[in-house]
Amino acid sequence: MKTPSINTAKTASGIPALLKTACVNALIALVLFSLMVGVRTEAGSDGQLTYWTRFGDVASLVAAVFGGSIVLELLKQWIGPTGAEKLVPPAVQSGMSFLGRYLAPALLIFTLLVPVIFYDQRYILDLAILVLTYVMLGWGLNVVVGLAGLLDLGYVAFYAVGAYSYALLATNFGWSFWICLPLAGVLAAFWGVLLGFPVLRLRGDYLAIVTLAFGEIIRLVIINWQDLTGGPNGVSSIPRPSFFGIPLDNSDNGLAARLGIEYSPTHRIVFLFYLILALALLTNWVTIRLRRLPIGRAWEALREDEVACRALGINTTTTKLTAFATGAMFGGFAGAFFATRQGFISPESFTFQESALVLAIVVLGGMGSQLGVALSALAMIGGFELFRSLESYRMLVFGMAMVLIMIWRPRGLIGHRAPTVYLTKAHAISSDLVKEGHG
Amino acid sequence: MTSPTALLAVHGLRASYGKIEALKGVDLDINAGEIVALIGANGAGKSTLMMTIFGKPRARAGQILYEGRDITEVPTHEIAHLRIAQSPEGRRIFPRMSVAENLQMGADATECTDAERETTLQRVFTLFPRLKERYGQRGGTLSGGEQQMLAIGRALMSRPRLLLLDEPSLGLAPLIARQIFDAIRTLNRQDGLTVLIVEQNANHALKLAHRGYVMVNGLITLAGTGAELLQRPEIRAAYLEGGRHG
Numbered sequence: 005m006k007t008p009s010i011n012t013a014k015t016a017s018g019i020p021a022l023l024k025t026a027c028v029n030a031l032i033a034l035v036l037f038s039l040m041v042g043v044r045t046e047a048g049s050d051g052q053l054t055y056w057t058r059f060g061d062v063a064s065l066v067a068a069v070f071g072g073s074i075v076l077e078l079l080k081q082w083i084g085p086t087g088a089e090k091l092v093p094p095a096v097q098s099g100m101s102f103l104g105r106y107l108a109p110a111l112l113i114f115t116l117l118v119p120v121i122f123y124d125q126r127y128i129l130d131l132a133i134l135v136l137t138y139v140m141l142g143w144g145l146n147v148v149v150g151l152a153g154l155l156d157l158g159y160v161a162f163y164a165v166g167a168y169s170y171a172l173l174a175t176n177f178g179w180s181f182w183i184c185l186p187l188a189g190v191l192a193a194f195w196g197v198l199l200g201f202p203v204l205r206l207r208g209d210y211l212a213i214v215t216l217a218f219g220e221i222i223r224l225v226i227i228n229w230q231d232l233t234g235g236p237n238g239v240s241s242i243p244r245p246s247f248f249g250i251p252l253d254n255s256d257n258g259l260a261a262r263l264g265i266e267y268s269p270t271h272r273i274v275f276l277f278y279l280i281l282a283l284a285l286l287t288n289w290v291t292i293r294l295r296r297l298p299i300g301r302a303w304e305a306l307r308e309d310e311v312a313c314r315a316l317g318i319n320t321t322t323t324k325l326t327a328f329a330t331g332a333m334f335g336g337f338a339g340a341f342f343a344t345r346q347g348f349i350s351p352e353s354f355t356f357q358e359s360a361l362v363l364a365i366v367v368l369g370g371m372g373s374q375l376g377v378a379l380s381a382l383a384m385i386g387g388f389e390l391f392r393s394l395e396s397y398r399m400l401v402f403g404m405a406m407v408l409i410m411i412w413r414p415r416g417l418i419g420h421r422a423p424t425v426y427l428t429k430a431h432a433i434s435s436d437l438v439k440e441g442h443g
Numbered sequence: 444m445t446s447p448t449a450l451l452a453v454h455g456l457r458a459s460y461g462k463i464e465a466l467k468g469v470d471l472d473i474n475a476g477e478i479v480a481l482i483g484a485n486g487a488g489k490s491t492l493m494m495t496i497f498g499k500p501r502a503r504a505g506q507i508l509y510e511g512r513d514i515t516e517v518p519t520h521e522i523a524h525l526r527i528a529q530s531p532e533g534r535r536i537f538p539r540m541s542v543a544e545n546l547q548m549g550a551d552a553t554e555c556t557d558a559e560r561e562t563t564l565q566r567v568f569t570l571f572p573r574l575k576e577r578y579g580q581r582g583g584t585l586s587g588g589e590q591q592m593l594a595i596g597r598a599l600m601s602r603p604r605l606l607l608l609d610e611p612s613l614g615l616a617p618l619i620a621r622q623i624f625d626a627i628r629t630l631n632r633q634d635g636l637t638v639l640i641v642e643q644n645a646n647h648a649l650k651l652a653h654r655g656y657v658m659v660n661g662l663i664t665l666a667g668t669g670a671e672l673l674q675r676p677e678i679r680a681a682y683l684e685g686g687r688h689g
Contacts, residue, residue: 312537315531318552
């Protein structure tokens with residue numbers, strides 16, 4: 005009961021400061037907009053300069069900035085950065101922890117039911133598949149960036165390797181999806197190791213630059229190696245996946261005919277949905293398992309302090325390479341799925357923008373947090389579709405949303421990290437954990 | 444000084460960072476069961492010597508013998524498997540990982556059974572009860588002294604025969620520093636652990652150590668028992684009265 009009163013007291017004492025901030029922001033807006041918006045100049049009919057003023061617009065913009073900064077400051081005080089958890093009333097806190105415990109299972113059950121609920125809505129099913137693809141990519145990249153702390157700006161390269169591996173193996177040799185899927189993962193992992201070797205000594209910004217270049221190299225090779233990849237024309241008529249050998253089409257030996265039900269194109273979409281869901285859950289499961297093993301702990305320790313890792317006898321070379329390879333492998337799986345879903349791939353699907361998007365998903369979600377990455381993939385991909393009606397303002401709204409999330413949650417949506425080692429007698433430390441806010 | 448029973452023997456060791464030579468031919472011996480202190484001013488090469496024993500940077504000349512085996516060219520991560528542990532300068536615990544995970548990291552790189560790990564863990568808790576209280580907390584939330592205890596505890600989890608400690612009292616309150624030194628003494632007496640301790644706090648370190656070495660500009664200039672070195676006028680002038688560390 006004490007906390008809310010402290011909170012209001014703090015807000016009350018903050019009002020002059022609040023108004024000051026808002027005034028300063030409004031003043032800056034006034035200076036900027038008075039020339040940018042306030043005076044409009046154009047060439048007249050005889051080439052002379054004509055101008056007219058739009059001070060009404062300036063006034064509304066400045067007012068919006070004034071109001072906006074007050075709202076922003078208030079929200080900041082309410083939500084606060086992750087360090088200021090004590091400002092949140094206890095009721096909200098217990099609600100959040102309740103939410104935290106049941107959010108992941110609830111989300112999973114909902115996801116499993118999506119094809120049932122939205123069976124008739126093809127658009128939503130397609131969007132769900134897209135979101136899940138990015139959830140999987142996010143989880144894959146999370147191993148490299150979130151756990152091992154290796155900033156990878158070229159993740160799309162592995163996505164591309166996976167996609168082209170499946171596309172080329174399937175179109176040239178007629179191999180089935182289920183044979184090509186592991187091969188695509190293995191090939192992507194191989195390229196991950198190949199990238200890993202030259203960048204072993206690099207960290208942070210330098211690593212980011214090299215991985216960025218690597219992503220571009222893969223794309224440019226795909227464009228220019230016309231004999232193999234078809235260059236800018238891409239690879240088309242990639243076989244659709246089969247239900248373990250049974251095709252999902254309108255033929256006599258298709259799945260629908262065998263089951264004796266009426267054929268519908270939605271069957272294939274639902275199948276694809278569950279396929280990517282299974283792949284994403286596999287990624288999640290493997291990551292969670294690895295985190296509890298020495299190799300996973302070594303990844304996290306490597307993110308924290310490389311020198312200390314070496315002093316403890318950890319082979320930093322293999323640790324880094326396995327992180328790259330594991331992340332790349334999941335990227336490869338996702339790529340193979342992408343190829344089979346689209347039926348057509350071209351280098352245009354594997355631009356730097358994709359890498360940036362996946363990285364943004366990981367950072368916004370909270371590095372290392374599996375649930376956070378899933379939520380932010382939903383918000384980024386789903387939210388982006390939600391704002392489709394805004395047309396050209398879509399990017400603006402989207403960018404603003406990202407900035408706001410980073411202001412309020414500097415460590416991402418879910419910045420909390422669950423420890424992986426416990427005392428054998430768990431109850432002996434429960435009170436300590438609660439004190440720390442981990443309960 | 445070289446004795447055949449030396450656990451670790453360093454002969455004519457040279458190491459450099461680029462063109463700057465940090466070690467210019469160092470000779471040093473550590474016998475099993477000893478505490479050896481290495482003292483010297485900033486930039487004398489104390490930490491470099493410790494790092495070079497661990498293979499980073501590599502020695503350019505000279506030899507490092509551990510239990511009679513030449514480990515000069517052994518890869519860094521394999522040296523830890525030889526039951527040499529290091530608590531690096533500035534503690535370098537893993538701040539976002541819990542105390543439990545930090546300790547586990549020390550045991551991960553070595554092959555030991557669960558029972559052995561549990562015994563070692565209990566030993567660490569006996570030495571540093573604070574770590575048990577803080578078991579579930581993130582390493583970064585510990586105080587400086589607790590972090591130092593964690594760094595030493597983490598090194599002990601690999602069940603070392605030889606422990607290399609780099610400036611364990613750095614930035615600690617005198618009382619906490621004393622606790623750390625007491626723990627080192629206990630480890631040496633009860634567990635028979637051999638310790639090489641690098642310190643600027645010459646007074647404390649020499650009182651704790653059986654023998655000491657003084658390092659100046661990448662060379663060992665003086666060696667002797669801890670008590671002897673404490674009495675030397677040049678030591679008193681350079682590291683005790685002048686610096687007022689202790």
